[in-house]
Amino acid sequence: MSKVAILGIGLIGGSLALCIKERTDWVVSGYDTSEESLALATSAGMIDRGYTHLAEAIADADILVLAVPVNAAKELLNQVAMLPLKEGCIITDVGSTKGEIVAHARELKGLPATFIGGHPMAGSHHSGVQASHSLLFENAYYVLTPLPNTPLADVERLSRLLTIATRAKLVMMDPRYHDEVVGAISHLPHIIASGLVNQISRYNEQNEWYYRLAAGGFRDLTRIAAAHPIMWRDILLSNREAILPLMDDWIAEMSNARKAILDADADQIESFFTRAKISREGLPERVQGVLQSSYECYVDVPDSPGMIAGVAQLLADEKINLQNIGVMENREDRAGVLRLVFGDSDQQQRARDVLKRKKFRVFDLD
Ligand SMILES: NC(=O)c1ccc[n+]([C@@H]2O[C@H](COP(=O)([O-])OP(=O)(O)OC[C@H]3O[C@@H](n4cnc5c(N)ncnc54)[C@H](O)[C@@H]3O)[C@@H](O)[C@H]2O)c1
Numbered sequence: 001m002s003k004v005a006i007l008g009i010g011l012i013g014g015s016l017a018l019c020i021k022e023r024t025d026w027v028v029s030g031y032d033t034s035e036e037s038l039a040l041a042t043s044a045g046m047i048d049r050g051y052t053h054l055a056e057a058i059a060d061a062d063i064l065v066l067a068v069p070v071n072a073a074k075e076l077l078n079q080v081a082m083l084p085l086k087e088g089c090i091i092t093d094v095g096s097t098k099g100e101i102v103a104h105a106r107e108l109k110g111l112p113a114t115f116i117g118g119h120p121m122a123g124s125h126h127s128g129v130q131a132s133h134s135l136l137f138e139n140a141y142y143v144l145t146p147l148p149n150t151p152l153a154d155v156e157r158l159s160r161l162l163t164i165a166t167r168a169k170l171v172m173m174d175p176r177y178h179d180e181v182v183g184a185i186s187h188l189p190h191i192i193a194s195g196l197v198n199q200i201s202r203y204n205e206q207n208e209w210y211y212r213l214a215a216g217g218f219r220d221l222t223r224i225a226a227a228h229p230i231m232w233r234d235i236l237l238s239n240r241e242a243i244l245p246l247m248d249d250w251i252a253e254m255s256n257a258r259k260a261i262l263d264a265d266a267d268q269i270e271s272f273f274t275r276a277k278i279s280r281e282g283l284p285e286r287v288q289g290v291l292q293s294s295y296e297c298y299v300d301v302p303d304s305p306g307m308i309a310g311v312a313q314l315l316a317d318e319k320i321n322l323q324n325i326g327v328m329e330n331r332e333d334r335a336g337v338l339r340l341v342f343g344d345s346d347q348q349q350r351a352r353d354v355l356k357r358k359k360f361r362v363f364d365l366d
């Protein structure tokens, strides 16, 4: 039986674990410094076994996936390099930058494994295992950055697992090229969104009407400002070379827009919006699948720490198997809603009864 060890069971590691468990017969072991995340992932059946001890998690694994913030990934790789690995082992990662980790792996002495950088182009402003779900990567691009001397058979073995499990579209790219493109379409937007929120929050400290009146425009543009600060700190530090010129370009773009407004240049202002509208409408759509399960229910939960783990534990105590648990995303109006998926109608009904007995509001979506 083949085994994959996922190191870091958060949003991305947890989602990958779910994908692999749901669509392949690989054994999945999980490693994390957070015992709570491991307990949740184990009770939800996302991993076969959880470990806080690295050597145990990776023993006999055919593939290791580093799914921690990009700076922690380098340190984790150093630790892995000092441990015994199965012959033929492949190591990959899911980090948002590729140049640094690929160079680090290449220069690392004594790594008896093939390293292939990876980056699924899907995610969320939520983090942690409780936000993971098995359709996160469906139809998204998944970038792999093998170096020219990487054995083709290893690239194929990793690609096969990822394609079947994630249903993403795999593409091969040079790591530096990846960092330039992703710097523009992901890293720069996160800087802009957070800068905008910081600016408006300063105004709001003087006058609370700023937040109260904030409607779709501000909310749509700034959703990603709620993302994890440590993850984003690491990404910006890791991709400085690509990000600094992109920020210069952004400042120039804003200066041009400012000048058009200062000059009351109606043509320039209209052209600014027309070019953007045409480009935005030309952006290819990504059709993310909906989970093909009729055995699901939704639960309102208070937004308090440990609540999600509490619901999973409640069901585990009643021997009810959860196939998937996730926080509803991109639905500001339904914050605090958990989506629970079961394997059959009996488990679904028993879960509804247990949760209702505990005074949770349980409902179906129409
Ligand atoms: N969030 C996204 O939208 C997204 C999308 C694609 C790729 N990524 C990349 O995926 C990686 C993981 O991001 P995430 O969103 O899953 O983060 P996350 O915070 O949801 O999960 C990270 C997990 O790693 C664990 N962890 C942290 N340091 C560790 C260490 N040294 N040893 C063991 N466990 C450790 C944490 O406890 C946590 O469970 C990052 O490198 C990020 O750049 C994120």
Ligand SMILES: O=C(O)C(=O)C[C@]1(C(=O)O)C=C[C@@H](O)C=C1
Binding pocket: 095, 096, 120, 121, 122, 123, 124, 125, 126, 185, 186, 187, 224, 227
């Ligand atoms: O959808 C989101 O919330 C994301 O931020 C996902 C997103 C992105 O910028 O598109 C964030 C980081 C990744 O490395 C890949 C995807």
